[in-house]
Amino acid sequence: MHLHDLETPALILDRTKVDRNIARLRDRLAGLGVSLRPHVKTNKSADVARRIGEPGTPITVSTLKEAEYFLQHGWTDILYAVGIAANKFAHVQRLMQQGAQMTVILDNVASAQALAAFCKDQNLTLPVLIEIDCDGHRSGLVPTAPELLDVAAQLGRAKQDGGAWVAGVLTHAGASYDCDSTQAIVAMAEQERAGAVLAAQRLRDAGYAAPVVSVGSSPTAHFAKALDGVTEVRAGVFVFFDLVMNGIEVCTMDDIAVSVLCTVIGHQKEKGWIITDGGWMALSRDRGTSRQKTDQGYGVVCDVDGQPLQDLIVAQANQEHGVLAHRSGDPARTPMLPVGTLLRILPNHACATAAQHPAYQVVAGGQEVEATWPRFSGW
Amino acid sequence: MHLHDLETPALILDRTKVDRNIARLRDRLAGLGVSLRPHVKTNKSADVARRIGEPGTPITVSTLKEAEYFLQHGWTDILYAVGIAANKFAHVQRLMQQGAQMTVILDNVASAQALAAFCKDQNLTLPVLIEIDCDGHRSGLVPTAPELLDVAAQLGRAKQDGGAWVAGVLTHAGASYDCDSTQAIVAMAEQERAGAVLAAQRLRDAGYAAPVVSVGSSPTAHFAKALDGVTEVRAGVFVFFDLVMNGIEVCTMDDIAVSVLCTVIGHQKEKGWIITDGGWMALSRDRGTSRQKTDQGYGVVCDVDGQPLQDLIVAQANQEHGVLAHRSGDPARTPMLPVGTLLRILPNHACATAAQHPAYQVVAGGQEVEATWPRFSGW
Numbered sequence: 001m002h003l004h005d006l007e008t009p010a011l012i013l014d015r016t017k018v019d020r021n022i023a024r025l026r027d028r029l030a031g032l033g034v035s036l037r038p039h040v041k042t043n044k045s046a047d048v049a050r051r052i053g054e055p056g057t058p059i060t061v062s063t064l065k066e067a068e069y070f071l072q073h074g075w076t077d078i079l080y081a082v083g084i085a086a087n088k089f090a091h092v093q094r095l096m097q098q099g100a101q102m103t104v105i106l107d108n109v110a111s112a113q114a115l116a117a118f119c120k121d122q123n124l125t126l127p128v129l130i131e132i133d134c135d136g137h138r139s140g141l142v143p144t145a146p147e148l149l150d151v152a153a154q155l156g157r158a159k160q161d162g163g164a165w166v167a168g169v170l171t172h173a174g175a176s177y178d179c180d181s182t183q184a185i186v187a188m189a190e191q192e193r194a195g196a197v198l199a200a201q202r203l204r205d206a207g208y209a210a211p212v213v214s215v216g217s218s219p220t221a222h223f224a225k226a227l228d229g230v231t232e233v234r235a236g237v238f239v240f241f242d243l244v245m246n247g248i249e250v251c252t253m254d255d256i257a258v259s260v261l262c263t264v265i266g267h268q269k270e271k272g273w274i275i276t277d278g279g280w281m282a283l284s285r286d287r288g289t290s291r292q293k294t295d296q297g298y299g300v301v302c303d304v305d306g307q308p309l310q311d312l313i314v315a316q317a318n319q320e321h322g323v324l325a326h327r328s329g330d331p332a333r334t335p336m337l338p339v340g341t342l343l344r345i346l347p348n349h350a351c352a353t354a355a356q357h358p359a360y361q362v363v364a365g366g367q368e369v370e371a372t373w374p375r376f377s378g379w
Numbered sequence: 380m381h382l383h384d385l386e387t388p389a390l391i392l393d394r395t396k397v398d399r400n401i402a403r404l405r406d407r408l409a410g411l412g413v414s415l416r417p418h419v420k421t422n423k424s425a426d427v428a429r430r431i432g433e434p435g436t437p438i439t440v441s442t443l444k445e446a447e448y449f450l451q452h453g454w455t456d457i458l459y460a461v462g463i464a465a466n467k468f469a470h471v472q473r474l475m476q477q478g479a480q481m482t483v484i485l486d487n488v489a490s491a492q493a494l495a496a497f498c499k500d501q502n503l504t505l506p507v508l509i510e511i512d513c514d515g516h517r518s519g520l521v522p523t524a525p526e527l528l529d530v531a532a533q534l535g536r537a538k539q540d541g542g543a544w545v546a547g548v549l550t551h552a553g554a555s556y557d558c559d560s561t562q563a564i565v566a567m568a569e570q571e572r573a574g575a576v577l578a579a580q581r582l583r584d585a586g587y588a589a590p591v592v593s594v595g596s597s598p599t600a601h602f603a604k605a606l607d608g609v610t611e612v613r614a615g616v617f618v619f620f621d622l623v624m625n626g627i628e629v630c631t632m633d634d635i636a637v638s639v640l641c642t643v644i645g646h647q648k649e650k651g652w653i654i655t656d657g658g659w660m661a662l663s664r665d666r667g668t669s670r671q672k673t674d675q676g677y678g679v680v681c682d683v684d685g686q687p688l689q690d691l692i693v694a695q696a697n698q699e700h701g702v703l704a705h706r707s708g709d710p711a712r713t714p715m716l717p718v719g720t721l722l723r724i725l726p727n728h729a730c731a732t733a734a735q736h737p738a739y740q741v742v743a744g745g746q747e748v749e750a751t752w753p754r755f756s757g758w
Contacts, residue, residue, distance in 0.1 A: 007443070007466050009758060041698060062660075062699045064386070082699045083644035085656055086719055087386050107645050110718035131645075138700055139645050139654050174697065265462035266486050266510075266518050275518050277464055281441075282758075285664035285731055318553065319420060319730055320441045320461045321517055339489040340465055351698055352664055356734075358757040377756065378737040379388060379661075 001369040003304055003342060003361075008263040009282035011357035012344060013048075013373070014306065016365045017257035018239055022052050025221060025238050034227045037079060037214065039236030040066055042351045045360065046073040047373035048239065060216075060234045064091045065379050071100045079103045079214070081170065081234065083131060083139055084111060089118045096124065103212075105170050107131040107140050109147070112154035112164070119163040127167030128155055129212060130203070134195035135175035135188065143195040149206055158209035166203055168212030171196045172234070176219035178291070179248055189224035192217070197229035219250050240350035243300060247292035253300070253308060258354060259344035260299070261361070262322060264337050272331025273315075274324040278345055280317040284352035298322065299345040304367060306344050309335070314345055380748040382683055382721060382740075387642040388661035390736035391723060392427075392752070393685065395744045396636035397618055401431050404600060404617050413606045416458060416593065418615030419445055421730045424739065425452040426752035427618065439595075439613045443470045444758050450479045458482045458593070460549065460613065462510060462518055463490060468497045475503065482591075484549050486510040486519045488526070491533035491543070498543040506546030507534055508591060509582070513574035514554035514567065522574040528585055537588035545582060547591030550575045551613070555598035557670070558627055568603035571596070576608035598629050619729035622679060626671035632679070632687060637733060638723035639678070640740070641701060643716050651710025652694075653703040657724055659696035663731035677701065678724040683746060685723050688714070693724055 003012070029036050038052045041062035046069075049059065055074025060081050061067045067078045076099055080092070084104040092102050106112055106128060119126050130151055133140030141148050156165030173192035179185045192215050203210040215227070216234030218241075227233065240258040241251040262278025280298065289296040298314035301324050312334065315325035322345070326333035337343070347353035354360075355377050362371040382391070408415050417431045420441035425448075428438065434453025439460050440446045446457045455478055459471070463483040471481050485491055485507060498505050509530055512519030520527050535544030552571035558564045575592050582589040594606070595613030597620075606612065619637040620630040641657025659677065668675040677693035680703050691713065694704035701724070705712035716722070726732035733739075734756050741750040 004466075007470060007758065008464060082656060083654065085387060085642040085644050087383075087642060091386060108718055111644065114719070133647070136650075138697055138702070139647070263464040263466060265464050265490065268512070268518070271515075275462065277461060280665075280731070281734060285666070286659075287664070287666075318517055323517070339487055340493070352659070355660060356756070377735070379386065 003261060003363070003367045003369060006261060006361060006369065008261050008342070009278045010261045010361050011354060011359065012259045012261050013360035013362050014257045014365065015362050017255060018048065018051055021239055021241060021255060021257060025235060028222065029233055032224065032227045034230050035232050037232045037234050039081070039234050040070060042236040042354065043239055043375065044354070044377070045373050045375040046070065048360070049075070052239065058232070060236070063379050064088055064095065065376070067095050067100060067102070069376060071095060071098060077101050081105055083107055084115060086114050089115065092126070093122055093124060103127045103129060103167060105129045105131045107151065109150050109154060112151045116154050116164045125159065125162045126164045127159070128164050129168050129170040129214060130166065130199070132169050132171040132196055132199045134171040134192045135173050137174035138172070140171060143199040148199060148202060152203055152206065152208055157207055166208040166210055168210040168214065169196050169199045169203070170214040173215070173217045173220045176217045177244060177248070179219065182223060182249055185219045185223040185248065186225060189220035192220050193224065193227055193230055200229070218245060219248060222250050237350050240354065242350040243296045243346055243348045244288040244292070247289050247294060253346065256346045258350050259302065259306060259346050260353065261342060261344055264339050264341040264343065266339060267336055269336060270331060272325050272334035274334060274337055276322040276324060276343065277320060278322040279320040281319050282356055283314065283317060283322065283345060283347060284349065284356050286347070286349040286352040288348040296348060299347050302344040302346060304342040304344060382640060382742070382746045382748060385640060385740060385748065387640050387721070388657040389640045389740050390733060390738065391638045391640050392739035392741050393636045393744060394741050396634060397427065397430055400617055400620060400634060400636060404614060407601065408612055411603065411606045413609050414611050416611045416613050418460070418613050419449060421615040421733065422618055422754065423733070423756070424752050424754040425449065427739070428454070431618065437611070439615070442758050443467055443474065444755070446474050446479060446481070448755060450474060450477060456480050460484055462486055463494060465493050468494065471505070472501055472503055482506045482508060482546060484508045484510045486530065488529050488533060491530045495533050495543045504538065504541045505543045506538065507543050508547050508549040508593060509545065509578070511548050511550040511575055511578045513550040513571045514552050516553035517551070519550060522578040527578060527581060531582055531585065531587055536586055545587040545589055547589040547593065548575050548578045548582070549593040552594070552596045552599045555596045556623060556627070558598065561602060561628055564598045564602040564627065565604060568599035571599050572603065572606055572609055579608070597624060598627060601629050616729050619733065621729040622675045622725055622727045623667040623671070626668050626673060632725065635725045637729050638681065638685060638725050639732065641722055641724060643718050643720040643722065645718060646715055648715060649710060651704050651713035653713060653716055655701040655703060655722065656699060657701040658699040660698050661735055662693065662696060662701065662724060662726060663728065663735055665726070665728040665731040667727040675727060678726050681723040681725060683721040683723060
């Protein structure tokens with residue numbers, strides 16, 4: 001099958017770029033002596049995940065549906081990296097009964113108390129990472145927070161204590177997505193590392209085992225100078241990359257492995273608009289590049305081979321319509337590509353765009369579709 | 380089952396509000412003597428669509444997957460309201476062979492030529508609506524465009540000619556979503572009506588049958604004073620409503636039938652943040668209210684009964700995390716709802732939010748879940 005045989009819109013994945021992106025980070029982390037626990041929230045596909053590591057290797061998930069799916073496909077060492085809510089305890093237990101080695105996270109006394117009570121009641125031994133806030137970006141306790149020991153006090157000191165026990169700390173330098181220079185990302189990576197290591201040390205000093213120090217974001221994973229004290233790195237979007245990562249120079253535009261195939265269905269010539277059948281339902285509503293140096297609208301327009309067309313972006317999007325225009329807004333500068341032209345749109349945010357599609361149409365550099373890899377959504 | 384028995388996030392649909400919203404528009408259009416061809420792109424669910432009209436009643440779709448699904452559930456009179464691309468011709472033909480009465484749209488000579496050639500080649504009789512641009516919002520020809528007759532000239536004059544034939548015109552007043560007063564919506568509705576009727580008249584004067592004059596958007600459908608010359612109205616979001624519709628006063632906040640159930644999983648007290656497990660994956664990245672008088676962030680926070688909590692909004696969203704804060708940004712004004720609190724978030728755009736979920740959890744005003752209605756996504 002050929003890209004021209006597909007109905008549009010469709011999600012295209014270039015396998016050669018996926019493999020190159022994976023090799024790059026794997027080599028980098030091997031040099032730093034730290035293992036990778038890839039975040040599968042971006043790909044939600046066993047076919048993609050197998051290219052990062054065989055079933056059995058550790059993974060990170062953002063939903064228990066991901067945990068369930070990857071467990072069915074042979075991955076057993078699963079970190080659920082969103083603060084656990086009590087309405088998910090029973091689901092975690094079921095996954096463990098089915099063979100998963102689950103790890104969960106939390107950042108407050110109330111959650112720790114509830115989980116400890118559940119584990120005691122159900123006679124469940126469950127490793128818990130305490131979430132650390134290394135950058136003021138989202139959840140977690142700051143590394144020096146007195147509450148760190150209050151949270152730990154609700155949990156067991158080591159695995160042999162049984163129940164919910166303090167397996168270590170986890171942090172995510174989400175603010176690295178907003179860095180405006182490589183230097184800033186390097187500094188953020190060190191801040192992420194140092195914060196997590198400090199928090200783990202405080203726990204160990206207080207008598208907790210805390211063997212795990214888990215850090216990660218795709219930007220910091222690619223620019224950390226040292227990861228001393230860190231036991232694992234999490235990253236997900238690096239497998240596909242996207243325009244947000246390109247905007248902070250973590251990848252080149254040529255590294256972006258995922259794109260949305262769409263077709264020109266009309267024009268508004270006097271406005272310099274090309275209308276396609278790739279709207280926000282296919283691209284997602286993500287506008288992550290709007291706060292970067294170069295605003296890419298809803299995505300960068302490429303030809304069917306994936307080569308960017310000079311300064312043409314998805315300027316607007318309706319549910320099932322994309323409006324392409326020259327970046328300048330000058331109508332005369334839009335090349336009026338004929339009706340029927342196939343195009344590929346590079347997305348702002350690979351996680352958001354891929355989530356809109358039921359499958360990847362896989363190519364290897366060319367226009368030949370060599371496989372269809374299913375993916376899932378929801379909870 | 381009760382809302383407290385669900386894992387979060389989950390999509391909640393209040394059936395009583397759905398029925399009330401449907402009755403309101405049905406009564407209104409009956410008064411204007413025009414029939415409804417509901418757009419099922421918002422609900423993508425036979426269970427919801429049956430509340431608007433029994434299988435067999437006319438529907439509008441935005442994807443051929445919707446056409447396929449609703450045909451399987453008994454709906455046969457299907458208008459695919461996105462300019463047809465040649466890579467979808469064969470799919471339309473398959474749907475017709477399976478019993479669908481399909482209507483398609485287009486707005487340019489190239490598409491009309493390609494479709495006419497396909498229909499001639501395949502001996503297919505297919506009604507075509509020519510898309511009219513009534514408001515400069517997206518696709519279509521302006522009502523007075525000379526090209527209107529050039530497009531029609533590629534097609535048959537009436538059904539008995541066979542092939543692709545001119546069944547009429549279609550327009551969508553998408554600009555009505557940006558109106559800032561009811562008066563402006565009333566004016567836009569008349570502009571939409573008048574433009575479509577004028578274009579249809581030009582076609583009839585030139586000898587084309589053009590029996591259909593199809594108009595519609597949820598705002599104009601609710602405020603049109605007259606629909607003389609119009610044969611059908613399309614609307615979709617009116618079944619659920621959302622904050623964008625509330626922002627332009629098409630509905631009250633109490634009319635919004637769809638919400639995302641989520642759970643408080645932590646806090647950042649000094650920032651006045653409440654962290655939940657309802658992020659942009661559950662809410663969508665839609666920020667449609669950001670250009671309205673009141674920016675609702677990623678949604679309005681309600682208690683588990685669906686009552687808005689004073690001035691609490693989803694101020695930020697990560698993939699699986701929502702950050703709730705007081706609208707003012709003053710940390711002291713955020714009520715620190717305890718970990719474990721169940722909340723319901725009203726969405727900016729019902730189409731975008733519902734698309735993120737595999738099913739509706741249906742309530743009837745209360746907290747009792749009386750049914751689970753599946754829905755689908757993709758193409």
